[in-house]
Amino acid sequence: MRIFISTGEVSGDLQGALLIAALQRQAVATGYKLEIVALGGDQMAAAGARILGDTSGIGSMGIIEALPYFIPTIQVQRRAIAYLKQNPPDLVVLIDYMTPNIGIGSYMSEHFPDVPVIYYIAPQEWVWSTSFERTKRIVSFTDKLLAIFPEEARYYQAKGAKVNWVGHPLVDRMANAPSRETAREMLGIKEEEIAIALLPASRGQELKYLLPVIFQAAQNIQSKLPEVHFWIPLSLEKFRDKIEKGIQDYRLQATIVSGQQQEIFAASDFAITKSGTVNLELALLNVPQVVVYRLSPFTAWVARKILKGSIPFASPVNLVVMREIVPEFLQEKATSENITQAAMELLLNPEKKQQTLVDYQQMRQCLGELGVCDRAAKEILEMKIR
Structure with a gap:
């Protein structure tokens, strides 16, 4: 056939x-x-x-x-x-x-x-x-x-x-993910280390519009939580040089990993991520996250004129249940300050984190x-x- x-x-x-x-x-x-x-x-x-x-x-x-x-x-x-x-x-x-x-x-x-x-x-x-x-x-x-x-x-x-x-096919894929303990052992992550996944780009445009604001937020978090280490799964090899330069420019304690995205997700305590399929992967592994997206100002202006606010959410995690499970910051609201504030709340507030995990379970039923x-x-x- x-x-x-x-x-x-x-x-x-x-x-x-x-x-x-x-x-x-x-x-x-x-x-x-x-x-x-x-x-x-x-x-x-x-x-x-x-x-x-x-x-x-x-x-x-x-x-x-x-x-x-x-x-x-x-x-x-x-x-x-x-x-x-x-x-x-x-x-x-x-x-x-x-x-x-x-x-x-x-x-x-x-x-x-x-x-x-x-x-x-x-x-x-x-x-x-x-x-x-x-x-x-x-x-x-x-x-x-x-x-x-x-x-x-x-x-x-x-x-x-x-x-x-x-x-959703990710239900199958994530069922085969390693446990948190196994994934952290595979990556050499210490017990006391806070592992945060950064997912700035799977498209070229996202390196321009998302990487700087996500990396600035990461720098802010690093200054507040010295035990943090950032893990960046590489979506395309051609992005490596720009991401490495970003790590240097923002002085991040970060590791780029190719071919082990699932292990990074399973090992992570938290994620700052672009909007997309990865949001569901993280949710299925119970990783709290903040979602970010930006387009060119012209595209955003046209979208607002034509769609007139008809898109309720960007992240598929929120779209599945049509309510905000994970914080998402779009366009002008996608600032390093907003991302940092939401991230610190999820990292340091056990009740907020637990509510996210409960909401993930509800979303899971729709997949x-x-x-x-x-x-x-x-x-x-x-x-x-x-």
Whole structure:
């Protein structure tokens, strides 16, 4: 069975790798041999896909921010469509990555209508849609939509999509994380040391807009709590030099680690993080966190004019339950002072920390049961079996 998978950015590469591993497991049970070609990154390649184009570093949030990626995005989309034209697969699986995937899905619907298209982790139109046009296009070419959030499932089903809610794949991934004690031993973290994870960037723009304010807050915390040590999991190797320079400029007691993100999360007492998938990973490991996000002033101005405050939260932890579980500071509120104050309260106030952990458990109930990736893989393979 030939499957084409399309996704982008670091988080998409992770989700794609988890899905590929599950597809391989389910293929053994059904007697299929899989050939998987993909747009993705190193993690998907390690899971067994042949990578047609590396999209793990192609990603942005915003208008001005997206301009440097416009040509690479169009190029990789055209490469994918040229491949599909010459090598139509048995199945197409789209993971997030809205702009290229809408083009790929529309092409398949028009030229290969008999090839099922499955959207797994659909674009978050249910959160920030400004019109129904994109939603209509997604529904028009999608034969089955596998939702990871209950609200996502309700939204797309109401718009006419055939939807199954499978749960969030991070439930599976984080279930295999080491214990706090094991992770700290692996990383050589002493018992008295306060380990704080810093997650400033998985996109290039975030090095500019988020790293300085997060590192300044870290410096503030370090001055108040000398026993603190910061751990920075490297999302992309090309970010290393700028992060190392930041550590030096802000004189942080910090260690950059590549390839051990899960261990860092499991070992951490606290995290200061950009908004994104990592927020859920931290929550599933009961790590209190402060969430930060900034865009260019122009993008923020346009968003406010068009969306007019219709986005209640940025962090998926808060979005799942539609209330603030973790403090989040966006745009002008994303100051080192605000981050420091919220961080110190969570670090030093046991009641505040305990409330966060209780709220995490409520959120956890909205992410589904273990076996998410295998459920998704079964749904995908069954589309061809039928």
